[in-house]
Amino acid sequence: MNIGLIIFLALVSAPVLWGVAIYNQLVTLKNNTKKSWSNIDVLLKQRNSELPKLIETCKQHMSYEQETLEKVIKARNLVESALKAKDMAQLGGAEMKLEASLNGLFAVAENYPELKASDSFLRLQTRITTLEESIADRREFYNDTAALSNTRIEQFPDNLVANIFNFKEAKLMHFHKDELKDVDVAASFNT
DSSP, rough: OOOOHHHHHHHHHHHHHHHHHHHHHHHHHHHHHHHHHHHHHHHHHHHHHHHHHHHHHHHHHOOTTTTHHHHHHHHHHHHHHHHHHHHHHHHHHHHHHHHHHHHHHHHTTTTOHHHHHHHHHHHHHHHHHHHHHHHHHHHHHHHHHHHHHHHHHSSSTHHHHHHTTTOOOOOOOOOHHOOOOOOOOOHHHHH
């Protein structure tokens, strides 16, 4: 075979192979981001399906705390709405409101000894707390995966392939500064 032909084929095939390799890496990152969001979605749905059971258990024992229970229900509905809309910004705020309302509920539960002694309440409280911790871990993993994907989409030369195949930036889950400040649970019950 002619050395010139070999060099020509190498020069022609190298950019194609390079483009294929970058494309495959970008597809992997995109799919990892989708998978990590799906993991969050599953946990949020599990947690949201446990909340009505917790509220019903609390209603049986907390006859004077309707406002506290309504805050949890309202916050849960905000999370559901954000999930359906796949709105990361709205989800961040809704999650913070739900966490604050749950903290308030658990704080009020301290005033009800028979509720605190209820096996059903304790199981649900433990389950929801465990799910909250898992959601926080998955949220961090999602943001890491999305940030890596976004970086690769913007970096040269990957951005050339990303633009040709219309790869989109993944939205990060973030919270506004006012949503990150500590919640004054006691003040919520003094009003």
